[in-house]
Each structure stands twice: as structure tokens, then as C-alpha cells.
Amino acid sequence: MDALRKEIRTSEEFYNGVDGLMDIALGSAFLVATVSILTGIVLYTSWFYLFLILIIRYLRNRVTHPRIGCATYKATRENLQKGFVLSSVAGLVVLGLFLTLFLLSRNGLSDGARRALSTWLPVLVGAFIAAAVMTAGKIFLLKRFYAYGPLILVSFLLIPLVKLENTALISLICCGLAILITGLIVLFRFIRSYPVLEGGHE
């Protein structure tokens, strides 16, 4: 890679990940999704995601921009557009796959296969979420997201493997908390390392 392009990439990686806000967003979203799905209160928590977007934008303006400023990187903007198309296609594929599995489980599967499917379905869901998180890491150049992918997969893998009461709830909550706490630590270190610049509102 050309030295200048490498420098641009390094600068972009730093800028996108230095404040930990994306990690906080991912961790919170994961936690709320886990709790709402496992406790069956999905409808009541769906407003949370809108609130999350607003709060992250607010924190970017109040915490990040006065410290390191605001910049638009060409690659991030282009990747975002590609990512939107990619995630729409991936969403449709996943929806189609789950619909097929649902129809198969109702009609064309033996009891054994149906049991195996219901046991390993969480792992399949986890694999999709992990892939989505790692793709987001590639789109936004967030290296930490490459570690969150396997972490999420492992937390879903524990569900069929550990036969304890509330394994799913505990495992997924621990995973969400780990991501959230990582984000909070990064944000705390960012605030300590980068003071608000004089004239930071210019």
C-alpha cells in the first residue's frame, strides 16, 4: 500500500474508534435486544434504538468534536453506502433462510432433525450477528469489532453446550456487558487523554 494511503487509513481508524462510542452503541443495543427478546418485551424496547442513535450523536457533538474535531473521510462515506446495500441484501437472505427453516421445521423434517435445529438455531443466529458485527468493523475501520464477532459467537455457542438454567440470558448479557464496558473504558481514556481544545467550538 502506498505510504500516503496507509497514513490516511491509520488516521481514519484512529478517528472512528478513539472515543469508544460505537462500542457503547453496540454493547447497549446487544444488551437491550437480549433482554427484550428473552423476556418477550420486544415492542416496549424498540423505541430504545432511536434513543440510542440520538444519544450517540449528542455525545459525538458534546464529547468527541470539541476534543479532536469533526472530519468526513471519503472511504468511510463510500463504505457506508456500500454497507447499506450489503446489509439490505444480507437481511433479505437471512430472512429467506429463516423462513425456509421455519417452513421445513413445520413440514419436511424428522423429529431428530427438528430437535437438532431448535438446539443449534441460536448458534446460527449468533453466527449471523457475529458476521454483521465484523462487517461493521470492516466498514467503519473499527479493529475492536473483529474481536467482538468471535465473542458474540462464543456467547451463542454456550447456549446449547451449557445445560444450566438461564444460560442464554447470562451468556448473552455477559457478552453485551463486556462490549459495553470496553466502550466505556475507551471513552473514559479518551476523555482523559484528549482535553477540550481552546477555541474548541470554533
Place this chain on the structure above:
Amino acid sequence: MSNEKEIDKIIHEPARLKIVLNLYMVERADFVFLMHKTGLSKGNLSSHLSKLEQAGYVKIDKTFEGKFPKTSVSLTEDGRSAFLSYRETISNLLKTERD
């Protein structure tokens, strides 16, 4: 040292070189981003940006975000090509010196 006369004096100044390099990396940046990246004070940065604007290398937009003024800076096409040509000139010069 025949390449010396080809060196763009506007970009060659260290502070302005830092500004142009950082602007080359992004599509658009605000004043604070440039202060953070270049380590320049508010006054210094303003004066160098004015020189770059006069040369037609940068475009400066001033807007308001709520109560606060926001200065947004981007490199113009002329600025981009001037930076690339400066980079090439310096590389060639260093190569010649090494050979």
C-alpha cells in the same frame, strides 16, 4: 538543486504542509480537527488557512451549529493537485540527492 524553483512555497512552509496533508486525507474537516492534528494555535491556524485560501488551495465555510460558530475547511481541486505535485517534486529531489 534545479528542482528547488519548482517547489510550491505556499505548501512548503511546515505548518501549511501539515494543514494541507491533513486536509488531503479527509473530504472535509472542522477547525478543531485541524488544531488537534497540526498542534497549531487558533490564531496561527487562522492565518495559515487565510494564506491557503488566498492561493485557492482551500475552501472555508463558516456556519452556526446552535449558538456556536463552526468553521469547515476542505481542499479544493487545485489544492489537491498542488499537494500531489509538491509531494512528487520532493520525492524526486530526495531521489536525485540519494543517487
